[in-house]
Amino acid sequence: xxxGLFVTLEGVxxxxxxxxxxxxAEKLHAQGRRVTxxxxxxGTRAGEAIRSIFLDPAISLxxxxxxxxxLADRAQHVREKLRPAVAAGEIVISDRxxxxxxxxxxxxxGFDLRLLGDLNRLASDTMMPDLTIVxxxxxxxxxxxxxxxxxxxxxGPDRFEGEVAEFHRRVREGFLAIARSEPDRVVVxxxxxxxxxxxAEVYGAVEALMKRRCL
Ligand code: T5A
Numbered sequence: 001x002x003x004g005l006f007v008t009l010e011g012v013x014x015x016x017x018x019x020x021x022x023x024x025a026e027k028l029h030a031q032g033r034r035v036t037x038x039x040x041x042x043g044t045r046a047g048e049a050i051r052s053i054f055l056d057p058a059i060s061l062x063x064x065x066x067x068x069x070x071l072a073d074r075a076q077h078v079r080e081k082l083r084p085a086v087a088a089g090e091i092v093i094s095d096r097x098x099x100x101x102x103x104x105x106x107x108x109x110g111f112d113l114r115l116l117g118d119l120n121r122l123a124s125d126t127m128m129p130d131l132t133i134v135x136x137x138x139x140x141x142x143x144x145x146x147x148x149x150x151x152x153x154x155x156g157p158d159r160f161e162g163e164v165a166e167f168h169r170r171v172r173e174g175f176l177a178i179a180r181s182e183p184d185r186v187v188v189x190x191x192x193x194x195x196x197x198x199x200a201e202v203y204g205a206v207e208a209l210m211k212r213r214c215l
Contacts, residue, residue, distance in 0.1 A: 004034075004086040005215065006127070007206060008097040011135035012172045013161055014142030014149075016191045016198060017095045020135065023199045024206060028091055036085045039095035041073040044080045055158040063109045066159075067116075070101055071123040078127050086127075091206075098124050099132060099178050099186075104160065107174025108167050128185070131209050133202055134175045135191035139168040 007024075009017040018039070025035045041051040050073040053059055054066065061069070074097070085092045098120040106116045146161050156162075179186040189201045 002089045002215070004088065004090040004092060005131070005206075005209065005213070006082065006086050006092050006094070006129045007209075008094045008099065008129040008132045009135065009202075010096060010099045010103070010132055010175055011191065012137070012139050012142045012168055012175070014145035015135040015137055016145075016195070017135055019195065020133075020191075020199060020202050021093050021095045023195070024202055025093055027203055028206075034088075034090045036081070036090050036092045037095070038077070038081060038092065040077060040097055040100065041070055043073075043077045043082075043094070046076045046080075047073045055160070057157070057159045057162055061159070063105070063111075066109070067101070067105045067111060067119070070105070071119055074098065074101075074120075074123040075125075078123070078125050083125070083127055094129075097129060097132075099134075099175065102178060103171045103174035107177070108163075108171045130185075130213075131205060132178075132182075132186045133205055134179050134186060134188045135198070135202075136172070136176065136188050137190065137192035139165060139172055141192045143168065 009021050011017055021037050021039075025037045028035045040047070041054050042048045050069050053061070054069050054073070082092055082094065101120055102113065102116055105111050106113045143161070143165075146157070176188065179188045187205045189198060189205070191198050
């Protein structure tokens with residue numbers, strides 16, 4: 001059976017990853033392709049349990065415990081869901097993956113990047129995305145979008161949405177630094193634009209990869 005594809009969407013809060021993952025999946029489905037959309041933290045039963053602790057600002061978490069939780073989530077996600085789906089020939093779209101750990105726990109929290117590289121390789125069983133799309137926008141625009149959503153919901157900001165602006169700036173810089181260091185894997189798309197314009201570029205990046213792989 002043909003090997004599938006592993007695509008990840010990354011970026012700061014409110015950059016549009018969830019919206020674009022759904023739109024991309026819809027386009028690919030319409031072509032008759034088999035697609036799995038998933039997310040981190042979460043995506044498995046264990047992962048959803050981890051997610052509820054990871055994001056809840058009412059649960060006190062040391063930053064080392066925070067890091068271990070998200071790595072445990074990834075270890076389960078890769079082995080239970082991601083690798084089997086790609087091996088079965090599916091196009092797997094993950095809303096966040098290991099670059100989020102580098103950006104949030106590395107650039108944001110200050111963990112050593114080399115150590116994080118080793119931990120990411122252990123957690124992910126060395127499974128890397130074929131393509132990563134970083135949706136980039138000013139942090140104020142993204143946070144404004146998430147605030148508008150929080151206003152209309154019963155929940156308050158989660159652990160990360162409640163972080164100071166300087167933290168989010170470091171995270172954004174982290175994603176851009178990853179993109180600069182791995183230009184063959186990572187594409188940056190500006191996401192402070194109309195949904196459709198962003199969606200067309202996201203699809204274009206995936207289509208180009210599918211052509212290169214003759215899929
Ligand atoms: N985390 C995660 C770590 O610290 N380390 C890790 O290793 C991992 C994997 C996850 C949190 O965990 C942290 C990072 C995160 O803080 P989450 O709830 O999954 O938490 O949060 P996010 O992934 O940030 O998801 P968000 O929903 O906040 O942002 P999205 O998915 O980027 O944005 P989306 O698509 O939900 O859109 C947000 C709002 O903006 C609107 C949408 O309609 C929505 O209301 N929108 C637009 N509006 C105008 N123009 C556009 N182009 C728009 N695109 C979307």
